[in-house]
Amino acid sequence: MVALARKTLVYEWRRFLPAILAVCFAGLLQLLQAALVLGIFGSASVYITGSSAQLWVGYPGTQSVNLGRPIDEGVEMRLRMDPDVVRVEPFRWVDADWRGPKDTGGVSVFVSGIDPRPDGMMFAQALPPRLRALLNEPDAVIVDRADLENLGVSVGDTAAINGHRVRVVGVSNGLRALGGVNVVSSLDTARELDVDPQDSGRVTYFVASVRDPARSREVARRLSGAASFGSYAVWTKQEFARRSQMYWILDTGAGAGVLFLAGIVFLVGAVITSQTLVAAVVGSVREYATLNALGVGVGALRKVVLEQAFWVGALGLVGSATMGMLLLALARSRSVPVALYPMPTILCLGLTMLLAMVSGLAAMRSLRRADPASLLR
């Protein structure tokens, strides 16, 4: 079989270049958009993804980790009774007001009260043991390097949270928050900072690790069943992280924005790609008509056009993937929040391939001009 589609693509690459570039940039835009959204909204769940616990126990119906309500201390007993639960750790969330030494006004901060033990589960990935140990000191807090300027402090400075004096003992990396600033303290310090009388010393979450992480979903379902320890809900790490991210994506309208932009990118890419492919078909319409005169069916000719669209898509995707990887690496090196997982990547690249194939289908229509009778004059 003579590879007409591929040979034409190679020989007349200049003709196809606009289509390849259109596919390439459409794919790149989809990828970067997804990576940025996932990166930005990924910080909504950094408390969950940055920790090693597999189960999260909180107030029923909590939509996002920052919206937690205090739960009954008795829940801890219920968790410890389960044979599959190996460790339980409290986590206290305090919405607070920060006053720095410099003139920064009030800054809304999220205080995360964690167990500072070296093997603590909360922020196990985000805070190394050396930093955690610093939190054992009363009124010690850690803030993210990226937030130092907003808070108007540097390491060693003192500030006030909810009117209580704290001292910045260290800085973390990758603990940026959405809609506020993260401050990490020990559980005891956080309890001091919590001035809400409703909380009355109760914690916001319990996190737990299970014997076999693969069975965490099953354990979560089982633990959710009991009601005798007050009202609480149990989520797996993945469920709760997803819940928090989705809350933010939908709450901010970013989800609709992403879909809107994806639609625009798809449309623009498809217009350019299909126009280029149409031009390529029209440029060879006499040759196609000759093949049809010789008995090569219209279906077979359509296949050639569609195959061309496929190769245009494939080459464009190679470009998108290569440029995407380079740009994401660059973004990471500049602390731009980007994150890309296999599923969104496949989705973006699949959508881009769909764009190429839809363009091919559109270009196929111009094969109607390949009427062999028109070759006779």
Place this chain on the structure above:
Amino acid sequence: MADSAPNASLQARHVAKSFVSGRLRSTVLHDLSLDINPGELTLISGPSGCGKSTLLAILSGLQRPDQGQVMALGEELSRLDQHALERFRLRHTGFVFQGFNLFPALNALEQVELPLSYLGLTPAEARRRATASLEEVGMGPRMQLRPSELSGGEKQRVAIARALAKEPGLLFADEPTSALDAANGQIVIDILHRIARSHGTTVLCVSHDPRLVGHADRVLSMEDGRILSDHVAAVPAPPAPPFSASMESSA
């Protein structure tokens, strides 16, 4: 245009065709009947607009007549649907056009192999037939070249090889020499003539090129949608010479 001619491979009976443009209806073919025999080069000549190309399109199954029937190799073309017509063309007909219509990306060998691959031939058989056809039209040494590296005459020979490689019973040529100089036109018409003789192919050529008249076995003159005269060469046209050095050098 008798009803006889039992060995005719291509028959038109009372074929009529007209075109409508706006409110104007112009008749291109008037109740036309004719028989064309295998093993001959038949030339339809006439001024432009006389309907000769439309006749070719109808006889070759590219267009349907308004009235009348066309029998090609014993098959009535009007009974075939679009798909069956494509199958018929794939198996039985070859075409050569004025514009050579070669794919710029393919070399001569691939141009010829391309339609063969749709015939269901094995790649080896397609390659063998393509090579043989190209050698028959004297393009053997240049079959690795692309159209941009070939002269007009060479391109038309590749186009003929592309039609010939299918081993068609019917070979249609529309103004095959109009875009060529005298020497190359001569070569092309000689090749078409030889194909008719040596393969027993029905070769139907449409042209207003007066140089071709002397090379045809039979000349049909057309005007205003009618055949005016049917002239069979009194002295059979000389057998086409085998490929000679003169042909190679004139290309």
